[in-house]
Structures are given as C-alpha cells and as structure tokens.
Amino acid sequence: MVxxxxxxxxxxxxxxxxxxxxQILIILAFVFTLSRNYAFVAGGFWFFSLVIVVVIINKQTNPVVKLPWIILITLMPVFGVLLYMKFGSSKLKKKDEEILQKEKEEFKKLYDGANPHLQTLRKQDPFAAxxxxxxxxVTDMPLCTNTDVTYFSLGEEMFEALVKExxxxxxxxxxxxxxxxxxxVWNTVLDILIHKVAEGLDVRFMYDDVGSVGTLPYRYNKLLEQSGIHCVAFNPYRATLKTILHNRDHRKITVIDGKTAFTGGINLADEYVxxxxxxxxxxDGGIMLKGEAAFSFSLMFLELWGLYRGMENDYAGYLPAENYNANGKGFVQPYSDTPMDTEHVGELVYLNVINQATDYLYITTPYLIIDNELVTALELAAKRKVDVRIITPAIPDKWLVHELTCSYYGELxxxxxxxxxxxxxxxxxKNFVTDDRIATVGTINLDFRSLYHHYECxxxxYGTDCIKNIKADFVKTLEVCEEITRESVKKTKVLKRLVRAVFKIFAPLL
Known part of the structure; x- marks a missing residue:
C-alpha cells in the first residue's frame, strides 16, 4: 500500500x-484580493461570469450539458469560469480547422459520390438506408460491401487475431x-512494430496522453521515435493552464495496409485480455474488418494524425495494394465522432438504432449515464413492446460512475x-444489436464523455454474418448476469439515493 x-x-x-x-489557486487568490479591495473589479468579474452564462445558454448543445455549468458558475463565478475554460469549451485552432477541411476534400476524391451500395440498401430497407x-x-464515410466482419467476444480472442494480422x-x-x-500485450505488439520498421514498413502510433498518463513515462513518444516508429502523444498533458483536459482520443484503431482494421473496446493493456x-x-468485445470498409479507418487515423504531422501528399497511396474478395454479405459503414462540433454522431447513431428496433434491442455498456433523449428512446422502445435489455458491470472501475449508472435503473x-x-x-x-439485422460495435460508451467530449469511432x-454472433454472445452472457428488479432498486437507502441525485446534476461533467 505504501x-x-x-x-x-x-x-x-x-x-x-x-x-x-x-496555478488556478494563484489566479483565484489574485482575483479575490482585487475584488475585496476594488469594488469595480468584483463587479467586472460578476459581469464576465454573466456573459459566460449567456454564451453557454446560447450554445448549440444539449441543455442537460449546459445546466451543471450554469449552476457551477452561478454559485462560484470565478472558479466556475476557470473550470469552464479548462473543461467546457471545445474549439479548434483556425489552422487545425483548415487542415481538417482540406483533408475532408481530399478524402472525398477517393470515393464515388454516386454511392451505389446505398441505392441497393434503400431497396431492401429504406429505414436502414x-x-x-x-x-x-455528417462524416463523409461511405457505405461499404465486400467486407468480411469478425466479431470477438473477448479481448483474448481479438488480441490473438491482432498479433497475427x-x-x-x-x-x-x-x-x-x-x-x-x-x-x-504492449510488449508483444511493440516487438512486432519494431520488427516491421526494420522491414521498411511505415509504422505510426498515436496514444492519448491523459489516457496513458499513469502507465507510460513522460515523452514516451520520443522513445518510440528512436525505434523508428512515428509516434504522436495526442493532446499532451502539460503543467500549464493552456492544457485542454477534455477532448480526449478515446478511439481504439489498428489498420493494416488499408485492407484490415480492428476496433472495439480493447486497449493495449493486460487487463483487457x-x-x-x-x-x-x-x-470486452471488438471486430475485425477485412476488405473495402477497412480503408475508412486509414482515413480516420490520418485525419487526426494530420493535426500534428501535417497533411499527406497523396492519400490514394494508402489504398490497398490489391483487391480483396470477401466471403461475407451485408453492408458495413465505419463512422467517427469528434467533440469539436455540435454534431453528436455517436449518440444519434445509437438513437436511430433504438428507434428502428421492432423485435429486440440488446445493449452492452460499461456505463449508463445518458441524457433525456436516450432515456426517452429506450423507454419508448420498451413501451412499443420491443425486448430491450442492457448489461452493465457488477464490479465497476469507478465507484461514482457506477452510482450514477444505478441512478438510471429505476425509471428505465x-x-x-x-x-x-x-x-x-x-x-x-460497447455493442448494440437489434432484430437480427442491425448492429454497431465500437468505442462509444453510454456516458456523456463518449457521447459529447471524446473522439470516438x-x-x-446491416445484414452481416457476425450479427448473429453478437446476439449469441449477449444471450450467453446473460447466463452469468444478475437481473436488476424494481424491488431491489426500491430498497436503495435514502442517503445513497440523495448522493446519486446530487451527482446526477453534474453527470455531464464527470
């Protein structure tokens, strides 16, 4: 322990x-000292806080995300404003906006704007289309066919396939x-990457600096560069007030030669396997794509990579060197989400899946901390007699987050x-599967961080062979789960209910 x-x-x-x-305390002390001795300074800070509140109210985002900031700034004007500037404001530098826009224009050149697969799907299922x-x-990612999709029900299974690929x-x-x-896990992967560098491959690695701050040494990216691995520490965690503590890169992506890609909940750490x-x-769970859809992950990666290393000269050069003939059927559409705009793609994809369910909807998620739109959609689906089932952890990784998850049980x-x-x-x-025809697998948790504040994918x-495997995994997992009942929720102690209710107000910030 020591x-x-x-x-x-x-x-x-x-x-x-x-x-x-x-640094924050020094600023607060300076502000309070000025405010105590100069009334006009105090008035100025109060006015500035009011301006920030007005700005928040007029932001194009979910009101439930605005509410905790308004309460915090109203109760503690100066401290609340400082926190908002650190955690609440999402805006790219103009240079970065220009890079992303130019990248999107280049990406569009690689795809046929006619999108014939969409027309085929529209004939089969207009709602899915x-x-x-x-x-x-909203993402410019195309609908793909000619893709084999393999679902992994455990991290061990996915890691074995990852190493092989x-x-x-x-x-x-x-x-x-x-x-x-x-x-x-990481040592095995690192050995392969170093070996591939020696073979002359273009090897690039990007990790979130906050996500790995407790596990990797400072400037680990420089160490990897010495091994020939091009490496970026995303959004570095530095001892300066300019550091942006939110907007983390929560994605998990491996893409190989533009024809094989992995994503899901599995990070590169031993607990995941x-x-x-x-x-x-x-x-945990994840998927492997082999074929046409894998290249979308090449572009996802290069999009963020370009913010740190600049645009590529030729994005077409990363297309697969040879064609892949898939055995699988169905349609596959990768997608990404960014916290830097008002389009919450991850949440809206989930909402569409929920609203299209007619027979059953099975969900696995580590957290269940959601806004009113998702709560209403889930409740409406259940009232439409859709069999809605959700699996969450019995052993949580964070006590407070688990308490907030439990706070949603009663109404659902x-x-x-x-x-x-x-x-x-x-x-x-993080899986959704419905009606034996639609599923989504990725990195997006059912919480405000994933849905609003992180980069995700x-x-x-639709109609892929692995959908039946995702459903089968869910059904099998139910055998070792405990069902939560309304009676057990009603037995929750009053004090615990009060704690949950208070923290629920600030859930969008946690």
Missing part, C-alpha cells in the same frame, strides 16, 4: 495536476489507442427495460 501511495505521489499525473491546481445517409452526410503487414501499420500500458485482474473478469425498469449486471466482473464492450452493420 509503495502504491509513493508511486502515485511521484507520478506525472499527480505532479502535473498539482501544478495546474496551484436513412441511417446510412445520415452517417455519410500485424505480423502479416506488408506496407503500413497505423495504431491509435486511449490506454497503453507496459506488459504482455485478462492477463491482469483489476475488476474481476474483464468482458418502470418503462419495461430489462437491466442486468455482469457478475463475474467488469463489462467493457464505431462500425454500423
């Missing part, structure tokens, strides 16, 4: 956080992850939604 405390107190996460906090049209409109890479490897931690136990058995159960907890440990997969599927 060793863990010492390790935490000497970690970069703790030291940088303390330095940022000290409308979902595709939405994703294509990495070893077979011939041209390039792009990897992008939220958490990277030294151990069996149950080589290290943290919260009981770690239940009352509407007919069935909720289960995964008793062997931690449920981390996912894959929407």
């Amino acid at each position: 060793r863990k405390i010492v390790k935490f107190l000497t970690s970069r996460l703790f030291i940088v956080s303390i330095l940022i906090l000290v 409308s979902q595709v049209s939405y994703i294509n409109t 990495l070893a077979a890479a011939k041209h390039y490897i792009f990897m992008e992850y939220f958490v990277v931690a030294p151990g069996f 149950n080589r290290r136990e943290r919260f009981g058995h770690w239940k 159960l009352a509407a007919g939604v069935r909720i289960y907890e995964y008793t062997p440990g931690f449920m981390h997969s 996912g894959v929407w599927m």
